[in-house]
Amino acid sequence: MTFQGFPDEGLVFYEGLEADNSKTYWTRHRAVYDACVKAPMQALVDELAAEFGPAKLFRPYRDVRFSNDKTPYKTHQGAVANPEGRGASAWYVEISAEGLRVAGGAWRLESDQVERYRRAVADDVQGPRLRDEVGRLAAAGWSVDGDRLTRVPRGYDLGDDARGDLLRHRSLHAGRLFDFAEWLHGREALEQVRTAWRDLVALNAWLADNVGATTKEIRRR
Template structure:
């Protein structure tokens, strides 16, 4: 299947799911999800895999074991692509009733990765390099986000010239678009590809300076 866009029926499906997040609604409308959400998303990432790496579509079911919100289904469909060999940094795309979200970076870093990240931000060469990436992304309309401390981490000057970057425990950037007619067209491919290409320097910086975690699997919480 070639990607031709996200049909309106997919967004309508999510509008209904937001209003009735129940097994009965899901069962009655599963065919719409498969045809108008999951299939187009799979076709989209299949087209982008050669440039951005292997893809994984997220399951539509929520993990409610430790959540206060017990609604069983996600109200969006996301997919992630991981560059092979990078160890950290990924590409993300999501469709929902709110429109399209496209992002890249790292959504979670282990303690050893956070430590390497901070050392690199503090470095006189790699720190300005990341600041330049952040400035270029902001100029392109892509703001950096992620989990951040309220204060500069211990061991670094409170007035550090890159204090804002030092406070990050995860870092990613992206764009969002509300529903418009182009969502049901191949223009989606170009918007996703253009955004991800703009985020290549961020993921490359993370690969160069942070890399994969060395923590044993049972300690990656």
């Protein structure tokens, strides 16, 4: 299937799901989700796979086991491309009633990865590289976020406010939201995602080179 845009019916589907997040609504509109949300998202990431690697679409069902919010369905469809050998770094895209969200970076780091990340930030070559790249992204309109400590971890005192802030991070990613626009319904959406992901190449390369994959054995719940 060639990507031709996200049909308006898909966005309307999510508007309705936000108002009625129930199995009854989902069952009644499942065909709309499949045709107007899931299928175009799969087509989008398939066309980007040659450059960014294959992507995984997230399931539409929420894991409510440990949440006070028991609504059963996600009000967005996300997909993540995490090429083999690139460790924690990934590219992300999401469609919802709000519009199109794109992002890249590392969302979850294990303790060994956090330690390598901190050593790299403190390094006099790699640290300034990341500081400058994060500054460039922020100036270009990206929101730079991530789980972070309230203060710089013990043992690190760089005398550099920007790198000190980066040292507080336990994960690091950049994202932006494109509000609803007519181009969402056509192939321009593909080029918007491609251009945005290309803008995150340097951030993801830094994370892949300096953080990499975890060496810990991950226990699955």
